[in-house]
Amino acid sequence: MRKILTAGLAAAVLVSAGGCTVERHWGGNTNSGGAGGKAKVGLVTKTDTNPYFVELRAAASAAAQANGADFSALAGQFDGDNDGQVRAIENLIQQGATTILITPSSSTGVLDAIDRARKAGVLVIALDTATEPAEAVDATFATDNFAAGQQQGAYVKAALGSTPPKLFMVDGTAGSTVDTQRHTGFLSGIGLADGAPEIKGSTPANGDQSTAQQGVENLLQRTTDINAVYTMNEPMGRGTYAALKARGLTGQIVMGSIDGGCEGVQNVRDGQYAATVMQFPKKMAEQGVLAAVEYAKSGTKPSGFNNTGSVVITNKPMPGVESQNTDWGLQNCWGEK
Amino acid sequence: MTSATATAESDRPTIGEFFLRAPAVGPALALVVAVLVFSFSTDTFLNLDNMSLVVQQSLVIGTLALGQTLIILTAGIDLANAASMVLATLIMAKLLTGGVDGIFALLLGIAATVVVSAVVGSLVTKVKLPPFIVTLGMLTMLTAAGRLFAGGEAIPVADGLINWLGTRRYLFGGIEITYGMTLALIMYLVMWYALTRTAWGKHVYAVGNAPEAARLSGIKVNRTVLSVYIVAGVIFGIAAWQALGRVPNADPNAYQLGNLDSITAVVLGGTSLFGGRGSVIGTMMGALIVAVLRSGLTQLGVDALYQDVATGALVIAAVAVDRFARRQR
Numbered sequence: 001m002r003k004i005l006t007a008g009l010a011a012a013v014l015v016s017a018g019g020c021t022v023e024r025h026w027g028g029n030t031n032s033g034g035a036g037g038k039a040k041v042g043l044v045t046k047t048d049t050n051p052y053f054v055e056l057r058a059a060a061s062a063a064a065q066a067n068g069a070d071f072s073a074l075a076g077q078f079d080g081d082n083d084g085q086v087r088a089i090e091n092l093i094q095q096g097a098t099t100i101l102i103t104p105s106s107s108t109g110v111l112d113a114i115d116r117a118r119k120a121g122v123l124v125i126a127l128d129t130a131t132e133p134a135e136a137v138d139a140t141f142a143t144d145n146f147a148a149g150q151q152q153g154a155y156v157k158a159a160l161g162s163t164p165p166k167l168f169m170v171d172g173t174a175g176s177t178v179d180t181q182r183h184t185g186f187l188s189g190i191g192l193a194d195g196a197p198e199i200k201g202s203t204p205a206n207g208d209q210s211t212a213q214q215g216v217e218n219l220l221q222r223t224t225d226i227n228a229v230y231t232m233n234e235p236m237g238r239g240t241y242a243a244l245k246a247r248g249l250t251g252q253i254v255m256g257s258i259d260g261g262c263e264g265v266q267n268v269r270d271g272q273y274a275a276t277v278m279q280f281p282k283k284m285a286e287q288g289v290l291a292a293v294e295y296a297k298s299g300t301k302p303s304g305f306n307n308t309g310s311v312v313i314t315n316k317p318m319p320g321v322e323s324q325n326t327d328w329g330l331q332n333c334w335g336e337k
Numbered sequence: 338m339t340s341a342t343a344t345a346e347s348d349r350p351t352i353g354e355f356f357l358r359a360p361a362v363g364p365a366l367a368l369v370v371a372v373l374v375f376s377f378s379t380d381t382f383l384n385l386d387n388m389s390l391v392v393q394q395s396l397v398i399g400t401l402a403l404g405q406t407l408i409i410l411t412a413g414i415d416l417a418n419a420a421s422m423v424l425a426t427l428i429m430a431k432l433l434t435g436g437v438d439g440i441f442a443l444l445l446g447i448a449a450t451v452v453v454s455a456v457v458g459s460l461v462t463k464v465k466l467p468p469f470i471v472t473l474g475m476l477t478m479l480t481a482a483g484r485l486f487a488g489g490e491a492i493p494v495a496d497g498l499i500n501w502l503g504t505r506r507y508l509f510g511g512i513e514i515t516y517g518m519t520l521a522l523i524m525y526l527v528m529w530y531a532l533t534r535t536a537w538g539k540h541v542y543a544v545g546n547a548p549e550a551a552r553l554s555g556i557k558v559n560r561t562v563l564s565v566y567i568v569a570g571v572i573f574g575i576a577a578w579q580a581l582g583r584v585p586n587a588d589p590n591a592y593q594l595g596n597l598d599s600i601t602a603v604v605l606g607g608t609s610l611f612g613g614r615g616s617v618i619g620t621m622m623g624a625l626i627v628a629v630l631r632s633g634l635t636q637l638g639v640d641a642l643y644q645d646v647a648t649g650a651l652v653i654a655a656v657a658v659d660r661f662a663r664r665q666r
Contacts, residue, residue, distance in 0.1 A: 048641055075641060080590025082491075083583065087394050091635050094390060095381050106491040109586040112503070173590070175490030 082109030099292030153189020158318035212239030234264030360607035364622035375633030399624035404569035412612025419595025425577035430587035439498030447574025454570025502582025546613030
C-alpha cells in the first residue's frame, strides 16, 4: 500500500515539478508583505473554466508580468463554491499576497475571509461582482450591471418602436446580484415593471445554454405571441435562439443579451440576436493589477465602485441608443475570436 | 515445539492481512509522506498557521465523511449527505432571520438532517431499496428543496452560537485552533470508541461484513442499519453547523461536490466500499490527505485541475489496495 500511495504522491509531485500550472508561481525568495515594493497579486475567480474568467485571468496575468508583479490564480470548483474561495483566500494570505483580486461567487459568502485578509494588511479588490456591503472590499472594478441591463432594455424598446412589447425574460441564477441588477436594469430600460402583463413568461436558466433552450421551449408551449426577449448572458442567448428557430419565430423577435464575448458578437453579426451589451473583463483585471502594483509601491489604496463601462454592439443601430457595430465589437471582444 | 513454530508462522501477518487489521496505517503513512514532500518543496507549507488552516479546510468534509464512514461500513452509501447539510444551513439561516434563538435554529437544523437520514434508513431497511438509488433521489429532491426554500438566494448568518465553531483561539506557541477543530476531534474520538469498544460498533461491522451471518447470530440487522443512518443524520446536522462556522453564509449552491468529497475521504482512509472494514481514524487521515494535497499543490502553483487528477488517482489507488488486501486474506 505504501508503495502505491507513495507512487501516487510522487506522480502528484511530478505533475507540479513539470510546471503544468498555467500561471506563474510565486517567487520563492521574495519577502512576504510587499517588502521591497514588489506586488504579489492573487486572483480568485468563481471557476477556472468559464471563458469569461479565463479572459480575466489571462489579462491579469499579462498585466502582472508587464508590471513586474508576482501572480497566482486560484478558483472555486463551481459557481457557488464559497468554501473553495475561502480556501483560496486563506492560501493566498498564507503565501504572503499583497493584493487579492476576487470575483466573489456569492456577494456575501466570502466576507469573513476577506475581512481576515484585510486585517492581515492585504489589499482586497472585487472584480466583476460587487460584495454586499460594497465596503467589505477596498474597491470594486466591475461592470455597472444595472446600467448594462438598462442599455439592453433601451435598445429593445427603440427597436420595437411604437409596437407594445410582448416579452420573454431568460434570467440567470435566481437571486444572484448580477442577475437581479441586469433584470431590473432591463425592465427600467424598456419601461416595464416586474409582473407587468407585457411580460409573457420568464425562466431562470443559471447562465446555461441548454437550460435556457429547454426553458424557452417550454415557455413557447404556452404562447408564441411574443416580439421581444431578454437574455441575461450570451450562452443563454444562444440557447434561446435555438428554441425560437425551431419554432420559426426568429424573424418576428428583437432579442438582446449581455457579455461581449467574441462568440456573442459573432452571433449578433450572424443575426441570431439584435444586440449585445459588451463588458470589459480585461479592463477590470488590468486596473486591478495596476492598483495592486501602486499599493505595493506607495501604500495607496483604491476605493469605491469603479465602473469599467459597457457598450451596445449591434449592426442595426437605433436612434437615441449609443452603439458600436460588430467590426468594432470583434476588435474589442473577449474570449476566443 | 513444532506446533508452537507453526502457530508463530501463521501469526505473522502477510502485508494484506496487516492492512486488513490496521486499515488506518496506510493512510497515516501517506499523510506523513505528503506533509514531508510539501515541507521540503515549499517555503510556506510547514508552519503552524498553515497546519491549522489545513485542518480547518478539512473540517466540513471531514465531518460529512465521519457520517459517511458509518454508512459505508454497513455496505451502504450516502449521495445526499451534503445536500441534506446545505438544507440544514438554510433552515438555520432562515430561522435566525425570522428572529428564532440560535440554539433552536441549530437544533431544528440538526433535526432536519436526522429526519432526512431516518427516511433514507427506513427506505433502505424496510422497503429494501438500494442506498445508492434512495440517496440519489434524495440528492435531487434536497437540492431542489434547498433552492426553493431559499428562493435561490444566499443568506448571511450572524449569530454567536451558529458562528461559534469558526471562532479562532491561540494556544501556546501561537497554535491557532477553532472550536470546530475541537468538536471534530471529540466527534471522531466518540465514534472511534463507539465502533471499537461497544456492542453496537461490533454489530455495525458484522452487518456490513455478512448481513445474513449477523442475522443468524442474533443481531437485529435492520435496527442496527437504521441506527447508523440516524447517527449519521446527527453528524450531518453538526456538519451544517461546522459549515456556517467556517463560511457564515447559507448558500443553496454550496457544497455541490460535498457528497463525493466525503466518499473520497472515506476511501482514502482505507474503509472498504464493500462494507464491514475500515475505521473513522482512517477517514480522518483521508480528509487530511485531501486537504494537505490541495494546500501543498496550491502552494506549489499546480493548476486546480491537476490537483483533481492527483486526488482521483489516489482514490483509485486506495480502492486497488483494498482489493489487493482482500485477495491476500
